[in-house]
Amino acid sequence: MAMAPSTSSDPQFAEEVPGGHVDAAELRYFVMALFFIFGGITSLNDVIIPKLKELFTLSYTQAMLVQFCFFTAYAVIGIPGAMLVRKVGYMRGAAAGLVIMIAGCLAFIPASQTASYWLFLAAYFVLAAGVVIVQVVANPLISLLGKPETTSSRLTFAQAFNSLGTTIFPIAGSVLILGSLAKVSAHDLTGEALDAYRRAESAAIVHGYLGIAVALAIVAGAVWMFRNRLPVEKHGDTGGFAGFDLLKRPRFGYGALCIFLYVGAEVSIGSLIVSYLMQDHVMALPEQSAGKLIGLYWGGAMVGRFIGSAVLRVLNPGIVLAFNACAAIALIALSVTSSGHVSGYALLAVGLMNSIMFPTIFSLACDKLGMRAADGSGIINVAICGGAIVPLATGAIADAAGGNLGVALVLPALCYAVIAGFGLFARKSAAQA
Numbered sequence: 399m400a401m402a403p404s405t406s407s408d409p410q411f412a413e414e415v416p417g418g419h420v421d422a423a424e425l426r427y428f429v430m431a432l433f434f435i436f437g438g439i440t441s442l443n444d445v446i447i448p449k450l451k452e453l454f455t456l457s458y459t460q461a462m463l464v465q466f467c468f469f470t471a472y473a474v475i476g477i478p479g480a481m482l483v484r485k486v487g488y489m490r491g492a493a494a495g496l497v498i499m500i501a502g503c504l505a506f507i508p509a510s511q512t513a514s515y516w517l518f519l520a521a522y523f524v525l526a527a528g529v530v531i532v533q534v535v536a537n538p539l540i541s542l543l544g545k546p547e548t549t550s551s552r553l554t555f556a557q558a559f560n561s562l563g564t565t566i567f568p569i570a571g572s573v574l575i576l577g578s579l580a581k582v583s584a585h586d587l588t589g590e591a592l593d594a595y596r597r598a599e600s601a602a603i604v605h606g607y608l609g610i611a612v613a614l615a616i617v618a619g620a621v622w623m624f625r626n627r628l629p630v631e632k633h634g635d636t637g638g639f640a641g642f643d644l645l646k647r648p649r650f651g652y653g654a655l656c657i658f659l660y661v662g663a664e665v666s667i668g669s670l671i672v673s674y675l676m677q678d679h680v681m682a683l684p685e686q687s688a689g690k691l692i693g694l695y696w697g698g699a700m701v702g703r704f705i706g707s708a709v710l711r712v713l714n715p716g717i718v719l720a721f722n723a724c725a726a727i728a729l730i731a732l733s734v735t736s737s738g739h740v741s742g743y744a745l746l747a748v749g750l751m752n753s754i755m756f757p758t759i760f761s762l763a764c765d766k767l768g769m770r771a772a773d774g775s776g777i778i779n780v781a782i783c784g785g786a787i788v789p790l791a792t793g794a795i796a797d798a799a800g801g802n803l804g805v806a807l808v809l810p811a812l813c814y815a816v817i818a819g820f821g822l823f824a825r826k827s828a829a830q831a
Contacts, residue, residue: 425539426540426556428621428624429535429536429539429540429556430540430556430559431559431617432492432532432535432536433536433540433556433557433559433560433563434559434560434562434563435532435563435613435614435617436529436532436533436536436560436563437559437560437561437562437563437564437567438563438564438566438567439499439525439529439563439567439610440468440529440564441563441564441565441567441568441668441692441696442567442568442571442606443464443465443468443522443665443668443669444568444668444669444671444672444689444692445567445568445571445572445575445576445672445689445692446464446571446575446603447461447462447464447465447669447672448461448576448672448673448685448689449575449576449599449600449603450464450515450518451673453595453596453599453600454515454596456515457793457797458670458673458793458794458796458797458801458806459790459793459794459796459797460793461669461793462669462789462790462792462793463519463790464518464519464522464669465665465669465785465786465789465790466786466787466789466790467519467520467522467523467526467786468522468523468525468526468785468786469526469661469665469782469783469784469785469786469787469789470523470526470783470786471523471526471527471529471530472526472530472779472780472781472782472783472785472786473780473783473786474527475526475527475530475531475779476530476534476776476777476778476779476780476781476782476783477776477777477780479491479495479530479531479534479776479779480534480773480775480776480777480779481776482494482531482534483531483534483535484773487625488535488539489621489622489624489625489626490622490625491531491534491535492531492532492535492536492621493618493621493622493625494531495528495529495530495531495532495534495535496528496532496614496617496618496621497528497618498524498525498527498528498531499525499528499529499532499611499614500528500611500614500615500618501524501528502521502522502523502524502525502526502527502528503521503525503607503608503610503611503614504607504608504611505517505520505521505524505525506518506521506603506604506607506608507604507608509521509600509604510597510600510601510603510604511597513592513593513596513597513600518600525607530779530782533779533782534775534776534779536556538764538774538775540552540553540556552707553757553760553761554703554706554707554710554753554754554757554758555703555704555707556757557703557753557756557757558700558703558704558707560703561696561697561699561700561701561702561703561753562700564696564699564700565693565696565697565699565700566693568689568690568692568693568696569690569692569693571606571689572686572689572690572692573686573690574602574605574606575602575603575606576672576685576686576689642777644767644770644773644774644777645777649762649763649765649823649824650763650764650767650774650777652763652820652823652824653759653760653762653763653764653778653820653824654763654777654778654780654781655781655816655820656759656763656816656817656820657756657759657760657763657778657781657782657784658781658782658783658784658787658788659784659788659813659814659816659817660752660755660756660759660784660813660814660817661756661781661782661784661785661788662784662785662787662788662789662810662813663726663788663809663810663811663813663814664752664755664756664785664810665784665785665788665789666788666789666792666806666807666809666810667695667745667748667807667810668692668695668696669789669792669793670792670796670803670806670807671688671691671692671695671745671746672685672688672689672692673688673803674742674745674803675688675691675742676688677803679737679738679741680737680738680741680742681738681739681741681742691742691746694743694746694749695745695746695748695749696749697749698746698747698748698749698750698751698752698753699749699750699752699753700753701750701753702749702750702751702752702753702754703753703754703757705753706718706753706754706758709754710754710758714825715754715758715761715762715821715824715825716758716762716820716821716822716823716824716825716826717821717822717825718754718758718821719754719755719758719759719762719817719818719820719821719824720817720818720819720820720821720822720825721821722751722752722753722754722755723751723755723814723815723817723818723821724814724818725751726748726751726752726811726814727811727814727815727818729744729745729747729748729751730744730745730748730807730810730811730814731811732744733745733804733807734804734805734807745807755817758821759817759820760778762820762821762824763778763824764778765824788809788810788813791809792806792807792809792810793806795808795809
């Protein structure tokens with residue numbers, strides 16, 4: 399993979415800091431580790447949702463509040479996060495994000511001890527706030543570490559490590575968290591017995607996030623040690639955040655909308671997979687077995703990103719994006735109109751089609767932003783709040799349709815249709831558009 403040997407030639411980076419700096423290769427490894435971490439944490443929500451749905455006897459709409467609170471953080475923290483990164487730099491910004499993520503993990507302790515669903519939702523918001531800041535750092539940084547013409551390929555390759563995390567975490571989480579589900583159901587309990595059951599069963603969630611907190615602390619310590627080893631960074635000096643004017647650019651505005659829709663569609667499907675595969679007319683799987691198959695959904699994205707990083711070097715990124723979006727629609731249609739293993743695996747295969755979408759939309763939308771890359775990344779991270787809105791709407795459709803998840807999947811399919819249009823619109827470079 400042809401990448402620039404160092405960051406010193408990029409306009410975002412000026413002179414070296416006395417005492418040395420890390421070269422581009424080392425920095426890419428660091429950024430890929432960040433992609434792995436926040437990808438895994440985000441996908442773990444798909445395992446937690448059915449757990450909390452059972453513990454707190456929730457409707458699909460109420461259960462989707464997990465994703466709503468998690469991804470609302472992108473809307474609330476995206477802009478302040480971009481401003482923070484512009485002020486303190488990439489490495490210090492990443493360290494701050496990791497510390498906030500640790501605080502979010504620790505917040506699961508009082509949520510479990512009080513058996514409060516609302517405290518769980520608050521913990522998810524804090525955790526996501528840290529993820530947002532880390533992602534504000536990661537996306538533009540990996541985009542800058544190489545030749546502009548290979549940005550889509552490079553970002554797709556980095557996103558493959560995000561998918562590695564999203565593949566591993568749900569499998570482990572299904573064993574540790576869904577595996578602890580007791581024979582008794584929350585529907586059969588009331589009063590103190592119900593609260594005791596919720597505390598006992600949610601302990602598995604707490605243990606999992608405490609383990610994550612320890613790992614995050616180690617990474618945060620390493621990031622802080624290297625905080626002065628980057629070249630001095632230069633960002634667009636606009637005083638306060640003035641990035642919203644970027645939305646006036648049709649290419650960037652359309653791309654930001656597609657990030658909103660893509661994340662919403664991806665999260666909606668991931669959140670419903672366990673319940674979908676448990677349906678009698680699909681695969682009639684027990685909860686833990688269905689949870690383990692989430693790894694196929696995210697694993698498809700991982701494989702597709704490794705393949706896509708090579709494909710995008712020889713094929714037009716916009717055309718590839720449009721093709722994948724259309725294929726996702728076809729797979730959803732096949733899933734909802736069939737039954738058994740065909741229905742289940744068709745929906746899981748949408749993960750493969752998702753593979754190149756986020757990095758390709760991001761790179762196409764942010765093409766030629768230059769020193770305003772951090773501002774563009776802040777706006778894009780706000781657009782990720784589609785993961786809050788679209789899943790909640792999908793859950794509401796499922797409830798309105800009497801629990802018919804096939805009907806609810808029409809909304810993600812419509813999201814992919816808009817994305818296909820963007821691929822065709824942005825198939826030419828920003829200079830030509």
